[in-house]
Amino acid sequence: MTMHRCRALGESETHNNMEGSARKSVIVRLMATIAVVMMMVGSAAGDRRKIGASGWIPNYNYTDWLITSQARFYVDDWLYFVYDERYYNVLEVNKTNYESCNDQGFIKNITRGGRDVFQVKEAKTYYFLSSGGYCWNGMKVAINVEEETAAPAPAPSKNGSPSSTGRQIILPLAVFAVLVWSFLL
Structure with a gap:
């Protein structure tokens, strides 16, 4: 027993x-x-948007860049600053300090190493500059951030093939279905 x-x-x-x-x-x-x-x-959840065609550099007109590139920024986008961290930095400031190139009392120092990102969380104008006198050499930018409006529905396809929007939805759903299927096995 x-x-x-x-x-x-x-x-x-x-x-x-x-x-x-x-x-x-x-x-x-x-x-x-x-x-x-x-x-x-x-x-x-948002796009990464490089600031300036050549990065964050002095003697560059960021206002002209915004106009010629027709850049639009939306809530949850990521601003991507590329620069030489030995010389420059990126400070978020208020409008008054932006206009006068005053780097004292900045809102946030986003400098981390020359390849820095900053997520815009609300629809408003964000002001950035580089300290050490570089602001006077053009290293400042005002970024107007908008709420993203819903895109109009795409026109129906004439030839019966799925639209690109349909493909964008179908692929993630197919991947999800395969994962669920493997989970159930």
């Missing part, structure tokens, strides 16, 4: 180990699914 009892306990441990492995497998699949979905959602 003792031998039978030990055997039953051993089988129970094996069964528990199998259940634990199955649980771990389910958790790993679930985490992978969540990660892919988050990447798909995150990629639609």
Whole structure:
């Protein structure tokens, strides 16, 4: 009877180990699914927009750049400043300090190493400049950020092929379906 009892306990441990492995497998699949979905959602959360055609440099007219590039900035976009961090920096300032090139009492120093990003979180005008006198050499920019309006619906396709919008929706849904299917197996 003792031998039978030990055997039953051993089988129970094996069964528990199998259940634990199955649980771990389910958790790993679930985490992978969540990660892919988050990447798909995150990629639609705003564009990265480089400031200036040649980066954040002196003797450059950023107002002209904004006009000629017809750049438009929307809430959740990322402003991307590229510059030589040995000489320049990027400070967010208020309108008065922007107009007078005053770097004292700045709102935020976004300088991190010459390849810096700043996410615009609300519709308003953001003011940036570089200190050390470089503002007087043109290193300042005022970025007007707008709420993104919903795009009008695309016209129906005449030849029956799916629109590009349809393809943009179908691919993520297909990936999601495959992940869910693998999760259920």
